[in-house]
Amino acid sequence: MKGWLLVPLAALVAFGAGSHYGRASQSAMVITSGSGGASYSGGFKAPVEQAATAGTGAIARTITSVAGPEPKQVVVVKPGESIQAAVKAAQPGTVIRLMPGTYHETVYIDKDDIRIIGVIEGGKRAVLDGQKKLNDAILYSGNNFVVENLEIRAYKGNGVMGQAGNNFEIRNNIITDSGVYGIFPQLGQNGIVEHNVVSGIADAAIYIGMSDNIHVAHNEVFDSVAGIEVENCRHVIVEHNYVHNNTGGLLAFVTPGLPIKTTDDVIFRGNFVVGNNHANFGAPGSTVSGIPAGTGMLVMAADDVVIEGNIVSDHKTAGLIITDHAHAQNITVDPQSDPNSDRVKILDNVMLKNGYDTIPDVKAVLLSEAKGGAAVDIVRVGPSPGSCIINRHQYVTAGIDDFAECDFTNTANISTYLLAPVPPRKINPADRGKVAYLGICSGCHIYNGRMIGPPVQVIQALYLDNPQGIAHYLARPVKKRPDYPEMPPQDYLDPGTRLAVAKFMLQVTQ
Amino acid sequence: MTARSFCRAFGLAVALCLPSVSRVHATGADITLSAHCPPGFELTARGACELRTFYQFYDSLENRGLGGTRTALPPHRDGFTPRQIDLGRYLFFDPLLSGDGTLSCASCHRPDRGLADGRPRSIGIHGRDAGRAAPTLWNVAFLKRFFWDARADSLEAQAQGPLYSPREMGNDPTRLLASLNGNATYRRLFREAFQQASDASITGPQVYTALTAFEVSLISLNSRYDRYVHGYDAALNEREIQGLNVFRSFVARCSECHTPPLFTNEQVAVIGVPEPKGRPFDVGAENTFHSEKLKGGFKVPTLRNIALTAPYMHSGTFATLREAVNFYNQGRGHAVPKNLHLYLHWHITDPHLTDAEVDRVVDFLRTLTDETFMPQVPARVPSGLAPVDARTKRTASAAVAPAVRRR
Numbered sequence: 071m072k073g074w075l076l077v078p079l080a081a082l083v084a085f086g087a088g089s090h091y092g093r094a095s096q097s098a099m100v101i102t103s104g105s106g107g108a109s110y111s112g113g114f115k116a117p118v119e120q121a122a123t124a125g126t127g128a129i130a131r132t133i134t135s136v137a138g139p140e141p142k143q144v145v146v147v148k149p150g151e152s153i154q155a156a157v158k159a160a161q162p163g164t165v166i167r168l169m170p171g172t173y174h175e176t177v178y179i180d181k182d183d184i185r186i187i188g189v190i191e192g193g194k195r196a197v198l199d200g201q202k203k204l205n206d207a208i209l210y211s212g213n214n215f216v217v218e219n220l221e222i223r224a225y226k227g228n229g230v231m232g233q234a235g236n237n238f239e240i241r242n243n244i245i246t247d248s249g250v251y252g253i254f255p256q257l258g259q260n261g262i263v264e265h266n267v268v269s270g271i272a273d274a275a276i277y278i279g280m281s282d283n284i285h286v287a288h289n290e291v292f293d294s295v296a297g298i299e300v301e302n303c304r305h306v307i308v309e310h311n312y313v314h315n316n317t318g319g320l321l322a323f324v325t326p327g328l329p330i331k332t333t334d335d336v337i338f339r340g341n342f343v344v345g346n347n348h349a350n351f352g353a354p355g356s357t358v359s360g361i362p363a364g365t366g367m368l369v370m371a372a373d374d375v376v377i378e379g380n381i382v383s384d385h386k387t388a389g390l391i392i393t394d395h396a397h398a399q400n401i402t403v404d405p406q407s408d409p410n411s412d413r414v415k416i417l418d419n420v421m422l423k424n425g426y427d428t429i430p431d432v433k434a435v436l437l438s439e440a441k442g443g444a445a446v447d448i449v450r451v452g453p454s455p456g457s458c459i460i461n462r463h464q465y466v467t468a469g470i471d472d473f474a475e476c477d478f479t480n481t482a483n484i485s486t487y488l489l490a491p492v493p494p495r496k497i498n499p500a501d502r503g504k505v506a507y508l509g510i511c512s513g514c515h516i517y518n519g520r521m522i523g524p525p526v527q528v529i530q531a532l533y534l535d536n537p538q539g540i541a542h543y544l545a546r547p548v549k550k551r552p553d554y555p556e557m558p559p560q561d562y563l564d565p566g567t568r569l570a571v572a573k574f575m576l577q578v579t580q
Numbered sequence: 581m582t583a584r585s586f587c588r589a590f591g592l593a594v595a596l597c598l599p600s601v602s603r604v605h606a607t608g609a610d611i612t613l614s615a616h617c618p619p620g621f622e623l624t625a626r627g628a629c630e631l632r633t634f635y636q637f638y639d640s641l642e643n644r645g646l647g648g649t650r651t652a653l654p655p656h657r658d659g660f661t662p663r664q665i666d667l668g669r670y671l672f673f674d675p676l677l678s679g680d681g682t683l684s685c686a687s688c689h690r691p692d693r694g695l696a697d698g699r700p701r702s703i704g705i706h707g708r709d710a711g712r713a714a715p716t717l718w719n720v721a722f723l724k725r726f727f728w729d730a731r732a733d734s735l736e737a738q739a740q741g742p743l744y745s746p747r748e749m750g751n752d753p754t755r756l757l758a759s760l761n762g763n764a765t766y767r768r769l770f771r772e773a774f775q776q777a778s779d780a781s782i783t784g785p786q787v788y789t790a791l792t793a794f795e796v797s798l799i800s801l802n803s804r805y806d807r808y809v810h811g812y813d814a815a816l817n818e819r820e821i822q823g824l825n826v827f828r829s830f831v832a833r834c835s836e837c838h839t840p841p842l843f844t845n846e847q848v849a850v851i852g853v854p855e856p857k858g859r860p861f862d863v864g865a866e867n868t869f870h871s872e873k874l875k876g877g878f879k880v881p882t883l884r885n886i887a888l889t890a891p892y893m894h895s896g897t898f899a900t901l902r903e904a905v906n907f908y909n910q911g912r913g914h915a916v917p918k919n920l921h922l923y924l925h926w927h928i929t930d931p932h933l934t935d936a937e938v939d940r941v942v943d944f945l946r947t948l949t950d951e952t953f954m955p956q957v958p959a960r961v962p963s964g965l966a967p968v969d970a971r972t973k974r975t976a977s978a979a980v981a982p983a984v985r986r987r
Contacts, residue, residue, distance in 0.1 A: 158813065178825055180649045180808075205829035211648025227830035233840075234640070234647025250830045257640075257647040257839075282641060327925065329646055329845040355912055355926050402850070402923045403873045497637050504622075508632040510802060512619035513952035562812035580616075580623070 100475055102460040104379075104418035107479030113335030113374055114283070114305040114487050136237045136260045137214040138491040141165050141183060149196075153177045153186070160184055162212075168196035168220070176200075179210040182494070188219030188243075200225030200248065207248065210235050213494070218242050228254045229268070236260050237491060246270050250353075251277045252294070255284070257330075260489045264288050272351060273358055274299035275316070278306060280330045283487045287311065295352040296321055296361065297343075300336050300372070302328050305487040307337045317350040318361040319343040319385075324371035325357050326395055326404030333372035337481055338380060343367060345384040357401060362387040362429050366421075369411045371395050378417035378481055382424065382447070388432060389424035390416070392470075394452030413456040415476055421447040421465050435468040503570025506563060507578070511571065514557075517580050523554060526578055533576060540572035541565070608765030608962045611670070613663040613772055618797040619953045621658065628659040631721070633801050634810050635841055645722065646839045648828075649809045653801075653841055656721040657735070660793035667773040668794025669955055671787065676759055676963035677743060679705055679750030684961075685791070686968045688714040688742070691954055694888025695798060700856060700896020705750030710742075712862070713896050718885045718951075721796035722842050728894045730848055730879045731868040735795055736788035753784055760787065765962035794955070800884050801841075803950035809841070816947055823944025826937045832908070833927045834941065843883035843948065849925040850877040853893045853907060854915035861917060862895060873923045876916075887946045905941050909933045 141163040147156045149171025156166050162183040170191050175198065177186065186208070188196035198207045198220055206227040208217055215232070216239040222229040229245040232238055232255035239261070245252040245268045252268035255261050256279040264287045268275035275291035276298045278284050283305045290312045291297040297313035299321040300306050313319040320343055324333045343366045352359035361368060364386030369375050370393050382389040395401065395409035403409075425432065425446030432449050450457075450469035458476035514522035515529070533540050545568060547557035560568065617629035624630050638652045645654025660668075671677060672685045688702040688710075689695045695717040697703075702710035712728050720726075726738035742748040743756065760766045760782045770782045773790060805824075807815035816824065828835040839845045848865045850873075855861060865877035878894050891897070892904035907915075911930045916922050933941075961967045 176825055176829075178821075181811075205826065205831040209825060209828060211650070213650075231828075231830055232648075233828060233835065234649070234651045236639075254830065257651070259641055280641065280646075325926075327847050327849065329839070329847055330642055330644055353929060355924055355928065357926055402925070403869075403871050405869055405871070495637070495639075502634075502637075505632045505634055505636065508622050509620055509634060510952075512621075513802070516616065562807040562810070562815055564811060 099463045100461075101463075102475070102479055104460065104479045108477065109483035110376060110415065110478045110481045112305075112337075112481070112484040112487070116489060133486050133488040133490060134262075135239065136262055136488055136491055137185070137216050137239050138183070138237065138493075141185065149173065157181075157184060157186075170194035170196055172197045172199050174199055174201060174204065176204050176206055177208050179208070179212050179215055182213045182215075184210075184212055184214075185216035185218070186220070187216070188221075190219050195219060195221040195244070197221040197223065198225075199223055202226060205249075206231050209233070210238070213237055214491075215239075216241070220244070222246075222248055222252075225249050228252070230254070232256055232258050232261075234258055238262070241265050243267075245275075251275075252291075253277070254279060256280055259283050260492070261285070262287075262488065266290075269293040271295070272353060273356055274321070277301065278303050280328060281306075283489055285309075285486055285488050290314075292316060293348065295348070295350055295356075296358045297346065299323065299358070300333060301325050301357075302330050302333055303336070304332065305335045307339070307484070307487055309337070309340045312342045312344075314342070314344045314346065315348050316346045317348045317352070317363050318358065318365040318368050319346040319382075320367045320380075321358075321361075322367075322369045322372035322375045323357065324395075324407050324409075325401070326371075326407050326409075327402050328404075331404070331407040334374045335487075336372060336374070337376045337378070337484065338367065339376070339378040339481060341380045343380055343382045343385075343389075347384070347386050360398060360401075364388070364427070365391055366424060367391070369393070369414055370398060371407065371409050371411055373408070373412040374415070375411070376415045376417065376481055377419060378415075379419060381420045383420070383422045385424045386427040387425065387429055388449045389421045389447040389465075390449070391432075392448070392450040392452075392454050392457075394454075397452045410453045410455065411457075412454065413458075414454055414473075415457070415478075416448065416459040416462075416470075416473070417476065417479060417481070418461055418464075425449075425466065432468065439468055439471070441466065441468060499566060499570045500574070502567050503572075503574035506567055506571035507574045510560070510563075511575065517578060523557060524551065526575060530576055530578075533572075537569060537572035537576055540575060541568040544568045544572070608763075608960070608964065611765055611769070611958075611960065611962055613769055614666040615662050617662050618665060618955065620799045620801075621797065623662065627661055629662055629665060629797070631656060631658045631799065633799070634806075635801065645842060646845055648840060651841055654722045654724075654846075657792070657796040658721060660789075660796070661773065663769075663773040664790050664793040665797050666794075667769050668790040668792070668797075670769065670958055670961050671790055672794050673958055673967040674961035674963050675965045675968075676763070676961070677749060677751060677756065679752070679755065681963070681965055683749050684968055685742070685749075686957070688748075689717045690968070691957060694718070694885045694951075696889040698890065700891050702748065704742075704745065704748040708747045710745070710747050712894050713891070715881055716885055716889050717795055717798050718800040719842060719882055720798065723844075723846060723882075725846060725879060728878045728881075729865045729868045731865075735792040736785070739788045739791045756787070757782060757784060759963075763962055769962065797953075798955065799953050800950045802952050803884070804947040805944075806841075806950070808947075816944075819940055819943045820947050821944075822937075823940035823942070826933065826941050827944050831931045832933060832937070832941065833929065833931070834908075836927045837880045837925070838883050843886075844880045847880055848874055848877040849880050849927075850874065850922050851908075851928050852876065852913050852916040852922055852924050854897055855895055856897050859895060861920065864894065876920075876922045883945060884948050885951065887949050888951075901945055902938065902942050905945070906938050909938055 143164045148169045165185045207222045208230040211233045214237045218241045221244045223246045225248040227249045228251045229248040234257040236259045242265045247270040250273045252271045252275045254277045259282045267290045271294035274296035275294040280302045286308045292315045295317045297316040297319045301323045347364040366382040366385040366389040447465040448467045458474045544560040549556040621629035635653045638650045640652040675684045688697040697714045702714045704710045726732040732738040804815045866875040898904040
């Protein structure tokens, strides 16, 4: 296998030697009580309108739902019926209940406020079975999407994949053997991923990609290459998850080459990260394919990652690896992203039985620091400026002797980075009319001249006080003028927009 | 029926419907600049044209304009005056801008070829191979980096590439400004567009500004896909929706780089595309960023109007859209030269799409076509040369045809 840390040994030894010399000036053992002391204040302040409903700033807030109140309309789908047909027919604000049984579908949701909720009856779930023929089980791009209580298996792509939907909740799903990612929300803000059981995934069981304000909690992820991966995201809490028998357990990355360039403000706390020693079966070329088996946690180029209260045990390579882009040999470069893991913060954790059969590169760092023992909990390779740790003496470490003492001991003041449900943006109908006029009508009509269609002045004279007449014509135009081409129907605009654009057209003056 | 014949039939003479032949033609004195914004733009109180689109009702993460269906577009350029935009249009179609008066910008960004040129690689002055394919200009207002190798970071900088390249338009700054300043019509139009005194001479930055002003007016956001996005489910048929779902699936992963709503994430990606037979390997962005890891990397192009801009890839390796899509289905690195190590993008995989799935992706890509805001080719340009491209003898009315066919 191509190792993550395949760097020239000489460079590592030199690096280690530097640390070794630095150690002489290190102060004596500092013992800090994690139960007292200051709390980390986090990197996110809720916007003012949010603070009013959810408490202010760093004051503890409890938000258990982000998708808004549960819609009143309910549609029930039974095995043999089409889930997609129900989605298609649903108005925004519909709960689609799936009765237990098996469904073979890719379900896509491109509208807002849809919930797909499985009904669990006597332990029997609604099962989406891709039979290794279908690509993805659930694809959503709508806002306020909720998916709960499903069992998803044997898809080739992803179990649940989001593209830009905000305020999502992915909860209590069982996902097995489903392609590249089990759960993959991408390019969204404000989402919850909790109480899911995900296993047998060829990349990350749960992958939070290019997203903001996400809460990942109480999931069980196992038998996958990566357990939970947070990549190019901001303001993410990953807590109380059970992460076992993956190649790598918890990952916080900046992957170069993505359009959103940073990962910062990530809290890994209270997770059970146990025995992630699975052989790496990642696809060649994938970012995770270079992770050494037996990696509990891995921080690469991510900033302000806080690691607190986790039990990290039984990892043959290391409990925690902190590294940078330069030492990850199988990935590209990105001049626009900072390659280093800045300001990592390691608070109290329970780390045991880590690094008992580590890779040669880590051994070299240990040797260089005269830590020739048969274990390592925490290893740092590559620059990590501004980082800190408390109670460092409790871990076997390599390469972190220059970490400062943190000036806080816990994250108790931060209960969540979630935002209260945000009401949908109200669009003034008049604005919609103006944009439809400028964005569509103006391609064929100008105020006082001939383009493709007749001048707006002429239309105004005909319809004077009759916007409804224009709105009606827009939906079903008929050929009126022999010297003009027939107007194509504009029925793709909803009736409200058709009326709004008609009204706007009647008052245009230039 | 052409737009011009409409004009004659209706007897109107407005900026977009130029009057028929008269004596003023010889001097260009009849050429005036429009006081109206192009379609899609609103004239603001301060006299600037600002873009209006339904996408402005949506948001995007970190304001980056990347996501799914109802996601805002990336930040864009606009705010030029109607006259600057219209001046840019005359410059764009005027072969006076090339070293020997045979090529205009529109020679390689042709209105009848999706604002590209339909060639594997563009043909520059004296028939030279320009080396790479002309990209479409539709929606350049939203881009931040230009050229296949991402070496320019503004349209103003980009314009100077082809203008002064000996393989493209073959001009030089001194000669360009001399020919423009030697033309009384251009002197008048630049004075109007930039509100300058009567003795002011035309400067390079003004030329690039006017070209930019015109280029950022080339907006294509009214495709059938857009209608689907804005809430009209029936805009796409069953096969096209299947194609959309393959396109955004994590098996095909197309949308991971060709990310809606612009269908590009504007990153440089190394995908290992082969060169046409007999052509040397093009290192692409390796030179721009001085990084071996980006050898063979090119900027991810937008897929809007992609059905109109065959052949495909930076040097036109694939003649059809289907061949281009199928490239990604033939296995990671299958076409990388034996002696070369490339850092292939992680989304280049072995997706094993079925033939039917490849067909559906192509069906979907065809829904991204929209040329409703095609600009009018000027009937005449200030130099008196034939607009567009004197060498190929294409006329304004021929080039206008697609704009009329459009619905």
